[in-house]
Amino acid sequence: MNTQSVLRFATTILIFLLAILVGAALWKHYMYSPWTRDGRVRAEVVKIAPDVPGLVTSVNVIDNQFVHQGEVLLVIDQARYQLTLNQMRANLTASQANVEASVANIAAAKAAVVAKQADYQMYREQSERRQRIPQGTVISAEARSNAMAVARAAEASWHQAQAALGQAQAAHEQALAAESQAQVAVATAELNLQRTVIHAPVDGYATNVTVRVGDYASAGAQRMALIDSHSYYLYGYFEETKLPRLRVGDPVDIRLMAGGIHLKGQIIGVARGITDRDNPTGSDQLANVNPTFNWVRLAQRVPVRISIDPSQMPKGMVLSAGMTATVVVHPKGGHDQTAPAVATSAH
Structure with a gap:
């Protein structure tokens, strides 16, 4: 075997090993790095319903209108x-x-x-x-x-x-x-x-306004929703393999799918339980265990609540509940190893 053949063989082996290393690194990054593309923007929604019944004599808002706390939304016949x-x-x-x-x-x-x-x-x-x-x-x-x-x-x-x-x-x-x-x-x-005069309990956006003047409003029947403009947050659904690296207080990079807008945030809570779809509870309150078991098991996704830093929001940007985003967590160094670990699903 001449020198040129040895060189080609060595180059092939090197490229193969390098591909294995890169593939392993990418797999480890995909499986264990604290990031997810399954992020959803959420907000607190106040259900606006009359406390007393009667004919509606005035509706002061329209769909998607911003209102301040205390403003009149609608009036019942007095x-x-x-x-x-x-x-x-x-x-x-x-x-x-x-x-x-x-x-x-x-x-x-x-x-x-x-x-x-x-x-x-x-x-x-x-x-x-x-x-x-x-x-x-x-x-x-x-x-x-x-x-x-x-x-x-x-x-x-x-x-x-x-x-x-x-x-x-x-x-x-x-x-x-x-x-x-x-x-x-x-x-x-x-x-x-x-109570015939219904005021906005928070600053926010009126949505799903289904009431009109002349309608009869029943007590307790929702007639519109008010999205609290100061309550936007994010839920990132992280695979359980990534949860051990997450802690409350870790900084988060958020990139919205809408225009790639970049936001900053912080982990403020991790869900401590999700529904077990494979083993629901029967009508007699006993576990209804699935008799079959799949060898290929997908990692469960656990909701992680993330606050959004309002100071980092671009002026005039539109933030709507339900938007999707990519979430990347930057774990802080020196985590206390005695701190309680995040609960994960058992297989």
């Missing part, structure tokens, strides 16, 4: 709720009048008790004096009996006045309770009237 509030206020006024009347009744009952007690004391003393007079003198036995009967009648009247006072006090307590109920009814009517 006439019926205003009438209810007026009625509840009238009931409260009547109950307050009943309380004042019950106070006057208590005062009258107390005065009657004092008067009856005085009469009873007077007739009792009179009866006792006549009882002390010896029999056969100027006073007859009949007069003594009459004086005793009058004293007993005065005592009964005194006790009756005391019972009437107790009834007046009970009626006062009932009037106070009725007044409290009327106050609660007024507060409820005022709250219902306030």
Whole structure:
């Protein structure tokens, strides 16, 4: 074998070894490097639904309109709720009048008790004096009996006045309770009237506005959604083989598929569980184990929540929930090896 053949053979072997090394490096990078193309932009969505039912009299937003917190989104017909509030206020006024009347009744009952007690004391003393007079003198036995009967009648009247006072006090307590109920009814009517005007709870974008003036809005039925403009974040779905290198606080590079926009972020949380599709739970709460097993097993994908740095967002860019992105994590050096590892799916 001449020198040229040896050189060609050595070159071939070198290229083959180099291809193996490059292939192994690429495979390791693909399998274990903390990156994924399966990133999704998400945001907090507030479901806007009336708290009270009624006809819609005003809709102040259109689809995709930006609104500030506190702005009016829609208004429910207020006439019926205003009438209810007026009625509840009238009931409260009547109950307050009943309380004042019950106070006057208590005062009258107390005065009657004092008067009856005085009469009873007077007739009792009179009866006792006549009882002390010896029999056969100027006073007859009949007069003594009459004086005793009058004293007993005065005592009964005194006790009756005391019972009437107790009834007046009970009626006062009932009037106070009725007044409290009327106050609660007024507060409820005022709250219902306030709830006819629906305000934006956060800054955001109104979307899926399906309500129109004249529609009947049922309580609790969603009529639009409000995407919180300050709540955008990212979910990166990482294969379980890549999770051991991820930690909360690691910086993240985000490249949106929409125009290749480059953003910065940070890992803020890792999901601690995903659904096991192969082994669902049966109707009797026992594991429904799949009797077959595939030798080729795909790595499960676990959601990793990533915050988006708003200072790095280009001015005027459109960020929509549902956008896709490529996510590359830059693990920080010197991770604490005693820190709890991210949970992975077992095979």
